[in-house]
Amino acid sequence: MRDARKLIDAIEKWMSQIISASGAGGAVVGLSGGIDSAVAAALLKGALGTERVITVYMPCHSIPLDGEHARLTAEALGVKMLTVDLSETFDVYRRTIDPVMEPSTLAAANIKPRLRMITAYSIAQTLGYLVCGTGNKDELTVGYFTKYGDGGSDFMPLADLTKAEVRAIAREVGVPPPVVEKPPSAGLWEGQTDEQEMGLSYEVLDAYVSGQPVDEKSRREIERRRRISEHKRKMPPICVIGAV
Ligand SMILES: Nc1ncnc2c1ncn2[C@@H]1O[C@H](COP(=O)(O)OP(=O)(O)OC[C@H]2O[C@@H]([n+]3cccc(C(=O)O)c3)[C@H](O)[C@@H]2O)[C@@H](O)[C@H]1O
Numbered sequence: 001m002r003d004a005r006k007l008i009d010a011i012e013k014w015m016s017q018i019i020s021a022s023g024a025g026g027a028v029v030g031l032s033g034g035i036d037s038a039v040a041a042a043l044l045k046g047a048l049g050t051e052r053v054i055t056v057y058m059p060c061h062s063i064p065l066d067g068e069h070a071r072l073t074a075e076a077l078g079v080k081m082l083t084v085d086l087s088e089t090f091d092v093y094r095r096t097i098d099p100v101m102e103p104s105t106l107a108a109a110n111i112k113p114r115l116r117m118i119t120a121y122s123i124a125q126t127l128g129y130l131v132c133g134t135g136n137k138d139e140l141t142v143g144y145f146t147k148y149g150d151g152g153s154d155f156m157p158l159a160d161l162t163k164a165e166v167r168a169i170a171r172e173v174g175v176p177p178p179v180v181e182k183p184p185s186a187g188l189w190e191g192q193t194d195e196q197e198m199g200l201s202y203e204v205l206d207a208y209v210s211g212q213p214v215d216e217k218s219r220r221e222i223e224r225r226r227r228i229s230e231h232k233r234k235m236p237p238i239c240v241i242g243a244v
């Protein structure tokens with residue numbers, strides 16, 4: 001594992017370059033009460049200072065503990081936090097779409113991160129900020145994110161980090177221990193955990209993305225997920241007339 005302090009310095013330098021090259025005034029990040037967004041918020045604060053960073057907690061039928069952890073994180077880091085409750089919006093949306101075509105269980109769950117994306121972009125454009133994505137290397141490799149939901153962002157500072165590196169940075173920058181220690185979850189349904197849904201542990205994913213050997217069954221599953229999610233890591237294919 002790489003040295004946490006060096007990773008922090010490199011990412012903060014990169015982020016200040018990204019923001020200044022874009023001409024944006026700052027950055028907005030969704031704060032879920034989980035570790036990835038806590039680390040992204042901490043690094044944004046290090047890169048830009050508290051005045052140019054805004055976090056937003058967006059419950060969507062979320063468990064109360066998420067809100068407590070988001071608040072705890074914002075207080076520990078000293079960053080501003082807005083709350084936009086999307087629960088009612090979600091319900092209205094379901095009442096609108098269900099009579100036309102009721103979403104499958106997964107499609108319905110994916111509405112939540114997509115409503116958050118809309119909200120983050122609304123805040124970002126109003127303030128002249130960019131939207132910070134929080135995907136790490138493990139999630140990006142296997143496509144464990146919602147396309148145009150949490151995957152919709154302007155820059156991704158954690159994209160080259162393993163989950164163990166995210167945890168090491170979290171401890172270094174003062175993310176509260178309950179946030180660092182709880183099992184990672186997308187929070188899309190009750191009891192969901194990343195490792196259970198994927199059937200893969202972060203330890204194995206970390207090893208794979210670091211080029212270390214993993215057991216055959218896990219390797220096959222990681223590579224299957226990587227293959228079927230290729231489209232998520234690219235812009236949509238475009239039709240060039242004459243090239244067909
Ligand atoms: N070959 C292809 N070429 C181009 N596009 C393709 C495609 N195959 C599917 N698609 C499109 O992609 C869609 C499916 O992708 P998507 O909508 O993302 O849906 P999908 O990958 O099925 O679901 C998202 C997954 O990410 C997890 N997640 C979501 C949000 C946050 C987190 C977290 O870690 O916190 C995890 C969630 O639990 C779930 O397992 C299809 O409906 C289709 O529109």
Ligand SMILES: Nc1ncnc2c1ncn2[C@@H]1O[C@H](COP(=O)(O)OP(=O)(O)OP(=O)(O)O)[C@@H](O)[C@H]1O
Nearest residue numbers: 030031032034035036037057058134150184185186
């Ligand atoms: N309730 C929420 N409020 C605001 N943003 C959210 C919420 N849920 C998810 N997000 C956004 O979506 C991102 C992806 O979710 P993900 O669960 O992978 O990260 P995390 O919750 O920060 O970390 P982890 O679950 O691994 O502890 C979050 O980092 C955050 O930016």
Ligand SMILES: [Mg+2]
Nearest residue numbers: 032034185186
């Ligand atoms: Mg989470």
